[in-house]
Amino acid sequence: MRRPSARTLTALVAAALLGPLLSACGSDEPADLVIYSGRNENLVKPLIEKLEKHLGAEVEVRYGDSAELSAQLLEEGDTTEAGLFLSQDAGALGALSKEGRLAPLPQATLDKVAPAYRGSAGDWTGVSGRVRVLGYNPAQVPTPPSSVHDLVKPEWKGKIGFAPTNASFQAFVTGMRVLEGDDATRAWLKGLKANEPKAYDNNLKILEAVDKGEVPIGLINHYYWYEKAAETGAGKLKAKVHYLPAGDPGGLVNVAGAGVLKGADEKQAAYARKAVDFLLSTESQEYFAAETKEYPLVAGVKTAEGVPPLDSLQPPKIDLGRLDSLKQTLAMLQDTGLV
Template sequence: MPRPLVRRGTALAMSALLLPVLAACGGADAGKEKEAEKKAEPTAAQSAGELVIYSGRNEKLIAPIIEKLEKAVGTKVQVRYGDSAELAAQILEEGDKTKAGLFFSQDAGALGALSQAKVLAKLPQQSLDKVDAAYRGGEGDWVGVSGRSRVIAYNPQKAPKAPDSVKDLTKPEWKDKVGYAPTNASFQAFVTGMRVLEGEDATLKWLKDLKANGAKPYAKNGAVLDAVNSGEVSLGLINHYYWYEKAAEVGADKLTAKIHFLPGGDPGALVNAAGVGVLKNGGQSEAAEKAVEYLLSNEAQTYFADKTKEYPLAAGVTSSVKDLPALASLDAPKIDLGKLDSLQKTLEMLKEAGMV
């Protein structure tokens, strides 16, 4: 049985590389990834037969698959749960004495930062080859496990047709009618992606215009979806799986809100990835590589598809979620997901725009 580690202290000496990421995410609710996380400081003694995973993914979400992973790897597993950026910073602080063998991040940005710091080991090619190059690190040292698309939720009674670009949300017709979650990590990753795609000036202008157009802030993606569903706002910016989870819970026919996948490579159609990387200095590479292989297996990929309503990223595995567009059919912007690590500038922009 995987054992969560017990954290003994909360103070971290942030590395210069990860401080911007942590600063941006520290006040952010990362949706279903950050609800009541157990955080831990690893114990000093860990046997060579154990795999220690630092997980930025929520315990409630992945505990069932971790139990199966332990059996597949054939060794005991300990998991430290927490914020992805904070855990990545901890890995850098620990350096060559890191307790972690595997880092499981809720988004690509933290993995990109660790890749830049050269603390991740190159993964076996057979694992890399299972996932499209768009969802793995350019250095071959991290790989995506599941994906999620940004979408526009809309209330057909208020907005019969959703706009085809987030840029349209600043138009007068949508004044006081848009909901968003500015302190949410997924929203901040989207803004970071827009910066990479559109440039700093254009992104800052869009943020200011959105604020000036009366966009309404909410704490979480789920709250945004609820506001759209009730008609409190006409449109909302969320991740796709929130709608599909709600539909599975109450029935799609009971939902007024619908979602729109944006065309044309729009910044609002960003597909981000949760992924994993093996730590060079963790001394657990064999078990960690087996864990990566398991997370890309049909069993694990089907779990993420069916239970969390995310996109499976390993080739040959498709989602059984009703009416979910195929990942290959999405017109997501082409972007190096590893570049989503530059969140400090995003936070500065959000502050300048008066959003956080």
């Protein structure tokens, strides 16, 4: 067997010494915290960058639909690589909580958010809020209806815009099911179908249609109007926004939220808990208010200019974790011919 040259031996020794260092610096090194995020990358990326600096750790984010990520986490169980789930919707967090897949959060963390906007089991918390409202064109609708139930009356036939495949509309329908029962919700959906509503892909397209007079009224989330007003100037928008009073199901307040996954090793779980606290920090709460016009959920942080304070609203009282029954809602929407 031929013996290696002195140059070859030197190279082998150098490789042996440098190998561990190169491995540690390489892209194959696992992140300190893995986040499954149902929130849009364009929205949360600036916060994730700030989070990395705050933690002094590497954060890896895997983006997707909240309901699909929740189902994936249930399938992965204790084998998941994720330490934190950041959801667009409370229902996806409720599904994980129901199956015992979320770890308890410290009471000091939970106490930053009112009980109505966090999980009843103490294992997830909302980080920002959004309200269902009616967008309407005052030239066509001088006085908007006082209840979402009014929209099934004959006078609204052909005048309603909605987004039946959108997660926010489906969460609203789920909320109605929780509040009023399946029979009442199915009857409302049938009445809506009979009124021949116009379907759109998303809330923004509904708002644009209302603004153009294409439809007089539409079911949307509040922040779309305020974002558009900030972009174009409120005086240039023909569409207006109407908050529904007296606990009406059409005024549901839903939240985006976060929970720490069971099964994460203690190091990642510690980073995940710190990440939740960061999302509830004044810096993050002000980011949500300023950038997306969502509602900050921590006391003392103001809403964006023009957005009414959360405590001035009259949303229905509901356990947001019970918005987890999306499959039943989808089945009902299909049965009534709305999707």
